[in-house]
Amino acid sequence: MTLRTTIDFLLNDWLDTTALTERARFADHSRETFDAVLETCERIAREKYAPFNRLADTQEPHFDGEKVILPQATHDAQKAYAESGMLSAAQDYEMGGMQLPYSVEAAANAFFACASVSIGTGMLTTGNANLLMVHGTDMQKEVFAKNEFSGRWSGTMCLSEPQAGSSLSDVATKAVPDGADFANDPLGPRYRLKGNKMWISSGEHEINENIIHLVLAKIPDADGKLVPGTRGISLFIVPKKMVNTQGALTGVRNDVALAGLNHKLGWRGTTNTLLNFGEGKFPVEGQAGAVGYLVGKPGKGLACMFHMMNEARIGVGIAATMLGMAGYYASLEYAKNRPQGRPITGSGKDAAAPQSRIIEHADVKRMLLAQKSYSEGALALELYCARLVDEHHTAGGAEAEEARLLLEVLTPIAKSWPSEWCLEANSLAIQVHGGYGYTRDFPVEQYWRDNRLNMIHEGTHGIQAMDLLGRKVLMEDGKGMALLANRMTATIHRTSGIPALAAHAKSLGRALQDVGAATQQAWSTGQPTEALANAVPYLQAFGHTVLAWIWLDVAACALDNDPKQEQLSTQGHVGCARFFFHYELPKIGAWLSVVQSRDLTCASFPEGAF
Template structure:
């Protein structure tokens, strides 16, 4: 197990030096959070991760959950972790003081989550799912329904989930068939099945509350007829539970765990196949208004998409530090310019190709983290701001969300793969953690909307929404960074390169919008590649921001910080020299008249 999973110094740099996150305390909701309190949160998260999560990293992977007598049994340590998340206030830290929360900025919270998930991703999944489900209830449910469930969820006693996917309706939610029939007693009888439900059942909690999509009988067809329900695995005999409800008071709510999926990775968080209403006695409680379930669920899905990006960057970062530690310790070969076999071998980190792989990991993951924290900052402003500032943050966040979900997810897979390559054959064994990191990273391009779906969302919806206003705002942000960097001689070449590639992205966008007017299928055929191109430009923007701060800080930096800032500047150069240079090739493909993927016929495969 590697000694280090992430850089506390980098978190401080990104939050305080680049984002200046303490500026958020200009909003009354965040007024109590200054630099001291923010650093305390990050230090506490680090301690929590080291003491509670790190010891179980390998054990949770090796000791898979099992379905025993209708209940999924997980590693005994998961229960302590889940309860501690509740007891220590992590589940409701974002919420108001009146709700027992800390009114913590989401930017700081996501930095803390990043530290925990870099240390042990799968152990952190159940409580953070509960946070999303609880927030959905508090946002849209009637007060009595929120009061019935959320206190138990905040305390870590009850799990929360999002239950969307069905066997014949994966990403196509309009095709779900789970039904809801109203009763005279105020609840609905739910019938159907759900698959791939993360933490949908486990013995580390007393109950599970599913935020479930279903269609009320007689409602509109398709997506317009989807409603949202709170469906507990267990319920009280009559009425709703309350804060004092004890486990022995709960009875079955006819939600049966029919199976467990044995996953490639992330094994500390089980995934369940649920059968609902087999005996006709599953009670579900309507959240909000009928037929608005999908719009409500988009809140949790958007939060989850940003969370997926954080998770992916966290695992990719852990893989980077494992590879860095190994490269410093593993002697092999001699410098190219000096192959004297009588001389001792050198650590592999001195070989240029190994440095290339490590720089790839550093550049992609620290760039991804910058984007994720930037989006988190926009989310905070959108949450508590007012007027034009609030609208600006909302538009930027909405536009960047597909990139924030996808870029860390796709590059996280490549980062963990590079970590295995640095280890050589040792990386392909269970003696080192990088093979586990690769397996755990592979889910992120799939769940909460595949990469293909994110590409369709960005090109097919986000670019043209509000008359392209969000795109204009993003260009303003990027141009402001370019202008501030262009006057610094060391950064002027990077500023010029980013200017050129922003122009390339604009040209491609204009071309594709022209295609859309005559052939919608062709317009969206390579939406995934457009998403990749946009990701390169946006992360290059983030690296120019980081480089500008590092360059300004370097002359007066303490000797201990000199290496850190030099590392930042070299990673920025690497990104521009090795990653951003791929943009023109993507642009050429996106503007090509050869519609090979559209023209290809099924029979020709």
């Protein structure tokens, strides 16, 4: 199946995405308009992204002393993307948007991630502008968000600092009011920022006219001290080049300077930077400090930022998923064409027979089926979550609330699961290629390198695990967790009478019970040190249980349409579900056992014994 076929099945047959067109916001849309968006994106990805994926890897961004140089292909690709209107796809018509459901936007963006994840589409620009649409003033929307949506300017998110990667409470960038009338700037209360930001993607480049940084910083209290913890954090718009209220450049450079480019293992098409804010390299009006305009209320910066977190994390999940998919397609193609050895038959091997294609070997099939079940399963999960975003935004009432809660619980899985298992898929894609997979003549080694980032950025695996077991499954009296269990139970009920799925339904029921029991046992002493000591194994078990549910539900849908499994695609869906239930779901036992027993082997291991 092609990526397009897979997406069509998931969006239409499984998620009934066109049902969204019954809502006022999407009333002008139809299956046809959705298809047109997918087609356009598929074409741009094929023409402008895929052919340059290796080039983006080998021609890493470099700084010539004045400018950061990227390959021309990256400029061209991002221009084509901006021209497609995808940057503002979800926005109102009045903002120049398409009022597209997020689930269709996410599916359309998947084509670019599959073609070349690191050339990039502008996920940060969209996220940045989306945030301003929610928390910004009208002027901030008009000047900053609008010019980002059009592709005239691009955007970044500046959270981490060299001494504070995952630990945002230790942000040390300072923002002080810029003069007595700081509150009266039409672009927003005006501050001067000083500090260093690390891991800033697209922090410096010449792809478009200006870069709009969204920066977390702390406003000192009356004594000039920074408030410890995350409560003291505020959010600021810091443009690379100063602009006026008309959105024109004023010709003044803001005091944001590139301190260094990070040289990465992969994902090399995207510049990653260390930025110095307010070090005095480009003083504005003769004064130190980068000019920044406050967004929202002081001290509420993290809340503003986290507003976009679910979508950003789904975005990372999709990137990881699409790298898995790209490796799957490449290794499937190779396996179909590469002759090597002979499959075992009942009577052994016949050395005089011609060589077979390697797809005829059982173990190669195992490696392909694992990749397919990881990456197609992950894609289904991501689109399911994307749909929840649409439900949260447009369903209204109790349904919207239910979607919000489900999203809270599922987001750590949507982010972490593909990061781990589609990376494993990429390793299998290399393995299918044998020695050739280890060379740079084939694309799979790059997918594997690119994908290794996803367990790190937008909250590491460890952070996702703490979020899930420490917060999400407990929040609002476990209501999100209960809602998820209800959905799983509904799928179990629906499938327990279908012969091809009944055994899986039973297994899922057991897994759900086991995860529930482990959650209880982890917290049974009420000690976070004990409950969270094995948060990552818990995340892994939870993720595998969610994916098993997704596969069961997807297979049920395929069988609804084709109960006799007459189509190969149905055999594919049912086979993937079977693979997942036979080969993958049983892994949760090992992960849950340490959670249940609140095993402190690691936590209590003496440092000196390492």
